[in-house]
């Protein structure tokens with residue numbers, strides 16, 4: 111049966127549209143909603159046509175394309191990672207993406223994905239931590255206090271009940287900014303003068319730093335029995351955060367193994383180093399935490415399926431709240447074979463005979 115398709119108007123969700131959704135619904139509720147969609151989609155892992163993202167590396171950063179599809183919906187995200195961008199007054203991470211109908215290839219939604227990526231990354235971190243961290247964690251160290259950090263704090267407070275955040279960043283002004291924002295959110299935080307001091311005594315450690323280097327932000331002597339490490343910033347070849355001996359002594363969980371082996375902190379380990387894809391834990395096919403003393407690591411790099419879930423969620427909410435614009439991204443043709451005629455006859459919004467506009 112033919113679908114009832116309105117020819118080729120594409121919904122557009124702008125940065126302002128997503129900010130309006132965050133204000134209307136609340137950022138915590140958005141993160142919770144995305145987490146719910148992520149859970150749903152990870153439980154049907156086998157339905158997806160998956161590929162590791164396609165990366166274009168340069169001296170200062172990376173630009174990546176992240177495609178994925180099931181039988182009905184295709185999505186991709188364009189995203190960069192340029193840790194030194196603040197010298198130009200630009201963000202480290204900027205993104206946008208598209209959601210399309212698989213049957214016809216029609217682009218149904220074009221959306222900003224910078225704010226949305228921050229929410230989906232925090233949502234994914236929380237989904238993994240629910241399966242891996244000790245029950246009822248009280249405190250979390252947040253190492254790296256940049257653009258992603260408030261979203262991480264909000265997700266762990268809202269979805270796991272974390273009460274206290276220990277903050278550290280090499281740039282004290284980033285910590286001051288984070289503390290001010292957490293104060294306004296009513297979240298308790300304390301600034302520390304080193305990673306070691308911030309990490310001490312916490313249940314969860316989130317590393318969300320940006321530096322294009324093999325950093326050793328977390329070293330084995332900082333690890334305490336039962337800790338869960340949410341490693342978010344090691345997400346590119348040559349860009350890691352955890353000392354390799356930290357990985358050696360822990361149980362390591364990843365999103366999509368072929369991508370994580372190249373991009374995650376596990377890039378430091380031999381190809382047979384054991385890792386478990388997190389969907390297997392969520393689906394009950396593999397154990398998560400097995401004892402209170404287990405040290406667990408979610409070696410997050412960001413996988414296309416999380417953006418698929420986030421785009422679905424944002425489309426559904428934006429449509430309900432009527433916050434999408436409609437744009438003309440591909441031509442709506444009366445006769446699909448007459449693309450040439452469309453370009454000339456509809457030029458400048460006027461319908462004119464072809465011979466009049468082509469002749470000059």
Ligand code: NAD
Pocket residue numbers: 191193202203227231253254255256257258259278279280281284318319320321325327341342343344345410411412413
């Ligand atoms: P950002 O540049 O806004 O913030 C990064 C912060 O890390 C800065 O404040 C910087 O001073 C701090 N930092 C750098 N080196 C440090 C160190 N050794 N110790 C403590 N702090 C340090 O970047 P952002 O948008 O917050 O992104 C943070 C990281 O998360 C990036 O590396 C990005 O690529 C990554 N990321 C991962 C995912 C994912 O899905 N895994 C998604 C989004 C972003």
